[in-house]
Amino acid sequence: MKKTMYEKIWESHFVHQxxxxxxxxxxxxxxxxxxxxxxxxxxxxxxxxxxRNPHSILATMDHCVPTKNRDLPIADPIAKKQIETMAENCExxxxxxxxxxxxxxxxxxxxxxxxxxxxxxxVVVCGDSHTATHGAFGAxxxxxxxxxxxxVMATQTLPQQKSKTMLVQVDGELSKHCTAKDIALxxxxxxxxxxxxxxxxEYAGEAIEALSMEGRMTVCNMAIEAGARAGMVAPDQKxxxxxxxxxxxxxxxxxxxxxxxxxxxxxDEGAEYDAVLTLNAADISPQVTWGTSPEQVVGVGxxxxxxxxxxxxxxxxxxxxxLKYMDLKASTKMTDINIDYVFIGSCTNGRIEDFxxxxxxxxxxxxxxxxxxIAVPGSVHVKIQAEKEGIDKIFKDAGWEWRDPGCSMCxxxxxxxxxxxxxxxxxxxxxxxxRQGKGGRTHLVSPAMAAAAAAAGHFVxxxxxx
Amino acid sequence: MExxxxxxxxxxxxxxxxxxxxxIIPKQFLKKVERSGFGVHLFHDWRYNADGVTxxxxxxxxxxxxxxAKVLVSGDxxxxxxxxxxxxxxxADYGFNTIISTSYADIFYNNCFKNGxxxxxxxxxxxxxxxxxxxxxxGVKFIVDLEEQQVITPAGNGFKFEIDPFRKDNMLNGLDxxxxxxxxxxxxxxxxxxxxxxxxxxxxx
Numbered sequence: 001m002k003k004t005m006y007e008k009i010w011e012s013h014f015v016h017q018x019x020x021x022x023x024x025x026x027x028x029x030x031x032x033x034x035x036x037x038x039x040x041x042x043x044x045x046x047x048x049x050x051x052r053n054p055h056s057i058l059a060t061m062d063h064c065v066p067t068k069n070r071d072l073p074i075a076d077p078i079a080k081k082q083i084e085t086m087a088e089n090c091e092x093x094x095x096x097x098x099x100x101x102x103x104x105x106x107x108x109x110x111x112x113x114x115x116x117x118x119x120x121x122x123v124v125v126c127g128d129s130h131t132a133t134h135g136a137f138g139a140x141x142x143x144x145x146x147x148x149x150x151x152v153m154a155t156q157t158l159p160q161q162k163s164k165t166m167l168v169q170v171d172g173e174l175s176k177h178c179t180a181k182d183i184a185l186x187x188x189x190x191x192x193x194x195x196x197x198x199x200x201x202e203y204a205g206e207a208i209e210a211l212s213m214e215g216r217m218t219v220c221n222m223a224i225e226a227g228a229r230a231g232m233v234a235p236d237q238k239x240x241x242x243x244x245x246x247x248x249x250x251x252x253x254x255x256x257x258x259x260x261x262x263x264x265x266x267x268d269e270g271a272e273y274d275a276v277l278t279l280n281a282a283d284i285s286p287q288v289t290w291g292t293s294p295e296q297v298v299g300v301g302x303x304x305x306x307x308x309x310x311x312x313x314x315x316x317x318x319x320x321x322x323l324k325y326m327d328l329k330a331s332t333k334m335t336d337i338n339i340d341y342v343f344i345g346s347c348t349n350g351r352i353e354d355f356x357x358x359x360x361x362x363x364x365x366x367x368x369x370x371x372x373x374i375a376v377p378g379s380v381h382v383k384i385q386a387e388k389e390g391i392d393k394i395f396k397d398a399g400w401e402w403r404d405p406g407c408s409m410c411x412x413x414x415x416x417x418x419x420x421x422x423x424x425x426x427x428x429x430x431x432x433x434x435r436q437g438k439g440g441r442t443h444l445v446s447p448a449m450a451a452a453a454a455a456a457g458h459f460v461x462x463x464x465x466x
Numbered sequence: 467m468e469x470x471x472x473x474x475x476x477x478x479x480x481x482x483x484x485x486x487x488x489x490i491i492p493k494q495f496l497k498k499v500e501r502s503g504f505g506v507h508l509f510h511d512w513r514y515n516a517d518g519v520t521x522x523x524x525x526x527x528x529x530x531x532x533x534x535a536k537v538l539v540s541g542d543x544x545x546x547x548x549x550x551x552x553x554x555x556x557x558a559d560y561g562f563n564t565i566i567s568t569s570y571a572d573i574f575y576n577n578c579f580k581n582g583x584x585x586x587x588x589x590x591x592x593x594x595x596x597x598x599x600x601x602x603x604x605g606v607k608f609i610v611d612l613e614e615q616q617v618i619t620p621a622g623n624g625f626k627f628e629i630d631p632f633r634k635d636n637m638l639n640g641l642d643x644x645x646x647x648x649x650x651x652x653x654x655x656x657x658x659x660x661x662x663x664x665x666x667x668x669x670x671x
Contacts, residue, residue, distance in 0.1 A: 250667035
């Protein structure tokens, strides 16, 4: 029988199914951060259960960590407690932790690939919805809740119902200045934020194959914003080249064995998906969200839609609510929207390629008057690499703040946040009400779009930059 | 986990679609290291005035008629967004044990059942009838009967609902998922040995 990549990985991890119960799926890798894990450790302790396979876990500190003055004690006592609890839990259970002082510290979904901890064909979980990122390697990677974090630590398995499969095929070639982020947003613009619910998405087509591993991570990262728990891309030579030599990548004889297996993972020719969506990359322009849901998105050359333009009552009401919250009027050109803040970073767009893209646009510019712009590398390694390439200097010369790594303003848990009413061009993944600070207004864009907006003080159609 | 059987309770109405977990429990409350005490922060940004303490009378759940409600009726795609389990913790800690909507985000839906919350799916017409009934008679009580898989309302808008038999059994008996899985620990160990032979590099590095 012809199988999709998802089905192959599922079957190779199927442990057992009790009649009437959900199948048990084996978990190869378990990623962890300080926010969604403490209660899981608490649960294990209460039930006197050990961590079954400490070797399968890699932990970091990213959500609450300050992105400046990191040598000072953390001012927020609760964040400090979370950080300390994480360190204690990892110490007690013998887990590999990249703490705040580690040269390997950073955002979980940035540091894990840097160390080659996830390989093709694995089942990977993390108490974080953006775990989908690792599907870029041809792994089945998805977010779980804290009870499930506890379940995986205790049993190395998860009760899981099998998902449906959706192929998202992006044919053709992206135009200049369009990036993986624009693909991700354009797809969500079509599917809506619930369109992928119940599905695992496989991204394929020329435009996906042409992306770098970083770009594929960006696309898979936002599978969750399309409603899917996981997104994945078939592994190819780029995947293998990326992994080769990394700390946790297979070595020697194992490398050859692994390569042979990885090459067998791609979906069989003729295998069927439960749903198929096809886009043409050439139709995708630089994207900007206008509302409070990632599906409320248009090309930068477009305008803010009117509620009446939506036939569906729910979408019409959502548009009304979003325009009110975002303080926008229908028909306003996206390029006429002024911004107060710019954030480049996050597990969506905090990798070296993202800073290179942004620096190319930021070079020789000056941050517009009244605008605050911060660049937050996704990891210490990204930061060091960017500094080697002089990227930090480009940003600093243009008036940006160059910070230490962390999740930062993607979810504003660490003190980096918008003030009430401020408007931000952000390379993160969610534009929900209050996501970047109470009353803050978020527009999701690519790094290059963010850099252009910082210099102009409003959105800019970078496809016209030449 | 507490057993879920049958109860009669006030049904509160939130007539909104896409209620996301950032609203259910805003991120400033995620820093605790315990599981309890999140109820007071449920829907914080909508529920309280700018001072963060006094209740915003405009917010649905602050209506006196909805106080003490265990059933929450809301619009499509409830619980979308971040995977934070603090969302169902907050909902349960506030006092809700039942949600009725047309659809839920996957992760949130799973998390509900792990925390003793019955998430019931209905079709759009059924939801509209329930919403109309509550709007016309705020404070109305619904009977939710998990054993019989049915909801009964005073105006006769009752219905039967579907639920995965495994989830149902766990809820009725208040069973812990981990204990259930560990009954099969020998099967897990056997699988693991085979897995190691097939993918030795997973254990080597």
